[in-house]
Every structure is written in C-alpha cells, then in structure tokens.
Amino acid sequence: MKARLAAIALLMATPAIAGDDDPGGTLNPDEMSLSSSLAKARQGQVNMVICSQGYLMTKKGSHEEARAIFEACARKGYTGTMTWMSYMEQNGFGKSEDAKAAAEWNRKAAEMGDPIATFNHGLDLLRGYGVKEDRELAKKYIDKAAKAGVKDAVTVQESDYDYHVVTPDADNWKYDKRLY
DSSP: OHHHHHHHHHHHHSOOOTTOOOTTOOSSOSOSSHHHHHHHHHTTOOOHHHHHHHHHHHHTTOHHHHHHHHHHHHHTTOHHHHHHHHHHHHHTSSSOOOHHHHHHHHHHHHHTTOHHHHHHHHHHHHHTSSSOOOHHHHHHHHHHHHHTTOHHHHHHHHTTSOGGGGSOGGGHHHHHSOOO
16 A cells, blocks of 8 residues: 555656646746737737737836837737837937937828827927928828827917927927937
8 A cells, every 4th residue: 555655646746758748738828928928929919918018118128129019019000009119219219219210100100090199290290300390281280189189289289389388398409409
C-alpha cells in the first residue's frame, strides 16, 4: 500500500511530458496584457480595447510600442488613434517632432468624420502648423466641429477664430513662430 501511494505521489509531482496536449487549455493565458495587445496589433488584429492600450503605453513612456498599436489601429480606421498619432508627432514622442506628420494625421481623421480631429485640423490651418495657413478653410473645419458639439470649437468661433483662446500660453512659441 505504501509503495502504491508513493507511486501515485510521484506521478502527481512529475510535470507533463513535452508534447502532451493539456485538455484543460492554458491556465491564465497572456490575453489582456500590454505585451499581448502589442503582439496582436503587430499582426493586424486590433479592436477598441487593443487600440485604447496604446494610450496606456504612451502614458508609461513606451512610445514606440504605442506608435505600433496606434498605426495598426489607424490602418483599420480607428480615428481616435489618428488623433493620438498627431499628438505624438506634435510632441516628439518616440521620434523627433514632426508638424507636417501631426497635421496629416489630423487631416486624415477629419476626413473620416472625427469631430476632434476636425477641430484640430482647423486649428492647424489657423496656426499654419504643419500646413499652409488658410483662415477660410480653417473656419469651415472649426464650424463643422462646433456643429458636432466640440465645445472648444465653439469657443474659437466666439473669439472670431483666435486660436489663442484654446492654446496654453506655454505652447505659444510652437505656433507663433510659423516655422512650418
């Protein structure tokens, strides 16, 4: 009896032999982690949850990984990730600042109907940031964003299209130089 109990204990303590299928599946799969989301995004498998995790990666300073997620999501038409790409380009997260790329991301998302990107593109046009300054076209974008309910767009309308009313003083250097 002792030998039989010892044999059972030994079998229970022995790891499964390589190649054996575990009929119970993987215990605690890596399905909701940031690394899992990044891997899925790199394979083009994105959804709203994966796209939102790019924000977490940006906030933790993993800008290259955030870019990988945002770009994969943008290819699938998630306009919110396009506005995040614009933000990253504008602020040099993961690579040098690029005003033209920032403005282009806003334009793409605006063309797809994103109200925040529509407002942002209007601001880009007002400021001449990354694009040629065009006050009349800027007004059209800002008016469209205001009609969609973007409160800052209404504020800009009410100020006779003075972008300074929504621009923090600390950022004036970036927009007032008109380097782009």
